[in-house]
Amino acid sequence: MSEPTNQHIAVVGGGPGGYAAAFLAADLGMSVTLIDPEVNPGGVCLYRGCIPSKALLHVAKLLEESHQAKDWGIEFAAPKIDLARLRSWKESVVKKLTGGLGVLSKQRKVHYVQGRAAFENSTTLRVTEFDGSQESLTFDRIVIATGSRPAIVPSLKLDTPRMMDSTGALNLEDIPGSLLVVGGGYIGLELGSVYAALGTRLTVVEMLSGLLPGADRDLVLPLHKRLEKMFDSIMLNTTVASIEDEGTGIRATLRAQDGNTQEKVFDRVLVSVGRKPNSEIPGLEKTRVQVGPRGFIQVNKQMQTDDPSIYAIGDVVGEPMLAHKASHEGRVAVEAIAGHKVAFEPNAIPAVVFSDPEVAWCGLTETQAQKENREIKVAKFPWAASGRAVTLDRPDGMTKLIFDPQTERVLGVGIVGVGAGELIAEGVLAIEMSALARDVALTIHPHPTLSETIMESAEVFLGTSTHIYRPKRG
Numbered sequence: 001m002s003e004p005t006n007q008h009i010a011v012v013g014g015g016p017g018g019y020a021a022a023f024l025a026a027d028l029g030m031s032v033t034l035i036d037p038e039v040n041p042g043g044v045c046l047y048r049g050c051i052p053s054k055a056l057l058h059v060a061k062l063l064e065e066s067h068q069a070k071d072w073g074i075e076f077a078a079p080k081i082d083l084a085r086l087r088s089w090k091e092s093v094v095k096k097l098t099g100g101l102g103v104l105s106k107q108r109k110v111h112y113v114q115g116r117a118a119f120e121n122s123t124t125l126r127v128t129e130f131d132g133s134q135e136s137l138t139f140d141r142i143v144i145a146t147g148s149r150p151a152i153v154p155s156l157k158l159d160t161p162r163m164m165d166s167t168g169a170l171n172l173e174d175i176p177g178s179l180l181v182v183g184g185g186y187i188g189l190e191l192g193s194v195y196a197a198l199g200t201r202l203t204v205v206e207m208l209s210g211l212l213p214g215a216d217r218d219l220v221l222p223l224h225k226r227l228e229k230m231f232d233s234i235m236l237n238t239t240v241a242s243i244e245d246e247g248t249g250i251r252a253t254l255r256a257q258d259g260n261t262q263e264k265v266f267d268r269v270l271v272s273v274g275r276k277p278n279s280e281i282p283g284l285e286k287t288r289v290q291v292g293p294r295g296f297i298q299v300n301k302q303m304q305t306d307d308p309s310i311y312a313i314g315d316v317v318g319e320p321m322l323a324h325k326a327s328h329e330g331r332v333a334v335e336a337i338a339g340h341k342v343a344f345e346p347n348a349i350p351a352v353v354f355s356d357p358e359v360a361w362c363g364l365t366e367t368q369a370q371k372e373n374r375e376i377k378v379a380k381f382p383w384a385a386s387g388r389a390v391t392l393d394r395p396d397g398m399t400k401l402i403f404d405p406q407t408e409r410v411l412g413v414g415i416v417g418v419g420a421g422e423l424i425a426e427g428v429l430a431i432e433m434s435a436l437a438r439d440v441a442l443t444i445h446p447h448p449t450l451s452e453t454i455m456e457s458a459e460v461f462l463g464t465s466t467h468i469y470r471p472k473r474g
């Protein structure tokens with residue numbers, strides 16, 4: 001039985017999880033209050049995450065292509081970078097999108113409160129508004145969508161603007177001569193690529209043995225090769241032992257796994273070593289909400305916490321900390337509150353690294369299959385055999401499909417190459433629809449496009465790929 005939808009719900013946090021939840025709740029007829037410190041909804045993703053980083057990466061790609069154009073017979077003069085204009089363009093993108101969300105809130109009659117919320121009990125919030133005024137508001141249900149913040153390494157804390165987290169890096173105060181990026185995850189590589197394209201000499205240190213831990217190694221390899229050319233140095237199995245503010249720069253002592261150390265001075269340092277959930281919400285202890293050992297709020301598949309009137313979604317409930325996971329969870333929470341029979345149990349959540357080339361994957365990875373001792377079959381299609389990739393002069397890509405050898409079902413998809421982030425959606429659909437190799441191979445893809453590489457990977461699995469020659473056996 002569905003509960004009546006005329007409930008009054010509060011959503012704490014206006015990121016992609018929070019605003020998606022608030023908007024659906026309003027569409028389902030609920031009375032909705034959305035609370036966030038910013039002037040409009042958007043959260044980390046729109047103000048200091050996905051959107052500003054992608055705007056800057058677009059510019060970085062243009063700069064990189066302008067160099068490559070020389071090979072095609074077109075030579076551009078060295079670019080003149082007007083940093084103030086670049087910054088204001090990035091800010092205008094953020095303003096346009098967050099302003100649009102403000103309009104959508106109003107159109108849906110969502111009561112948007114610019115402020116911060118604290119719990120008085122399971123159904124009452126004390127909201128401190130922007131102007132300092134406070135009020136207590138009671139709701140039928142509360143959805144926590146407070147997101148996450150950059151993780152801080154105590155030994156890498158120095159009180160100087162030369163030290164940056166992702167938010168500081170996106171502010172683009174200047175184009176430093178040299179930048180040390182601590183952490184070879186997606187945020188460090190994306191923001192590092194922006195600075196490198198603008199002319200900064202870049203060093204990345206990663207304590208593990210490869211960039212992008214979590215992605216299959218064969219997907220990371222083409223990216224690593226290209227970044228090696230773009231960056232000054234990529235130091236794996238290396239940690240930052242200490243840092244010191246020298247006034248004119250930051251002296252960093254870098255320690256390799258074998259114990260060897262070297263000192264280098266950088267104009268700026270970007271620390272991007274992961275994110276922490278914002279679960280320390282004042283008064284949360286007055287509710288029955290449970291927080292796990294890593295700081296994530298514990299929820300069931302309906303996104304309900306241990307307190308029946310409180311739901312939680314997005315970065316604050318766990319990995320992967322991605323905007324699209326947050327918004328889908330938000331919609332599930334609201335449907336559950338509305339009494340619909342729903343659960344958040346996707347077969348595939350895509351992950352995209354918007355580097356150049358892009359790396360994207362979804363569903364089962366090869367690494368995961370190996371860890372689980374799971375029998376799989378992998379079919380790969382190198383982009384050197386893709387007409388479209390060659391017309392773009394970007395054959396440095398690869399598409400691979402991971403199959404269940406018995407049922408021939410697609411279990412996972414991995415892509416490295418330009419536009420991989422757009423292509424991966426087809427992989428997600430294939431997995432969610434339980435597509436077989438034959439379904440993908442028989443789906444007519446437009447020519448010449450990079451999407452054909454997905455179809456041809458399925459053909460590789462079936463042994464019938466047009467553009468890959470397979471000598472006959474025997």
Ligand SMILES: Cc1cc2nc3c(=O)[nH]c(=O)nc-3n(C[C@H](O)[C@H](O)[C@H](O)COP(=O)(O)OP(=O)(O)OC[C@H]3O[C@@H](n4cnc5c(N)ncnc54)[C@H](O)[C@@H]3O)c2cc1C
Binds near residue numbers: 324
């Ligand atoms: C540089 C960078 C690039 C990224 N790029 C991508 C990308 O390309 N794709 C992708 O999917 N993800 C990306 N992410 C991750 C993405 O931003 C997050 O996964 C996403 O924003 C999480 O959404 P959320 O709704 O859980 O919370 P958030 O977006 O973190 O929003 C939470 C909001 O809650 C507010 N809040 C916190 N406490 C309170 C309180 N007590 N009262 C009221 N409000 C409160 C916060 O101020 C914030 O506005 C990126 C992140 C960073 C930092």
